[in-house]
Amino acid sequence: MLYGILIALQLVISVLMVVAILMQSSKGGGLAGIAGGALASSVFGGRATATFLSKATTVLAALFMLNCLSMAVISAHRESTTSVTQQAVSQEQPVSPVPSLPATGGMETDPAPAMPEQEQP
Numbered sequence: 001m002l003y004g005i006l007i008a009l010q011l012v013i014s015v016l017m018v019v020a021i022l023m024q025s026s027k028g029g030g031l032a033g034i035a036g037g038a039l040a041s042s043v044f045g046g047r048a049t050a051t052f053l054s055k056a057t058t059v060l061a062a063l064f065m066l067n068c069l070s071m072a073v074i075s076a077h078r079e080s081t082t083s084v085t086q087q088a089v090s091q092e093q094p095v096s097p098v099p100s101l102p103a104t105g106g107m108e109t110d111p112a113p114a115m116p117e118q119e120q121p
Contacts, residue, residue: 006071013067017060024053 003071003074006067006074010064010067010071013060013064017057017064020053020056020060024057
């Protein structure tokens with residue numbers, strides 16, 4: 001239950017961190033310049049945008065690392081040390097590629113059923 005919540009939180013943090021990184025202005029302009037550059041700087045403000053986005057990136061990166069560490073600790077203390085795939089394979093009965101012969105020593109086959117003879121008109 002807790003592990004699932006942490007995975008969902010990890011996804012949200014990852015998406016937010018990608019958005020925060022791409023919104024930052026770089027030499028190429030990043031996503032901030034996608035709508036003409038001037039529009040992005042007027043929406044967020046000039047220098048305040050870089051300060052806010054850099055702080056947001058730092059906080060999100062710290063949360064990302066802490067969440068990774070907590071998921072690693074939780075998964076290390078789980079009861080099951082095998083994966084779901086390994087559990088499914090171990091529960092299946094092994095299938096031999098060679099069919100087993102009957103215990104009587106010979107192959108017993110049923111004779112073909114007799115075909116009823118057709119009447120001549």
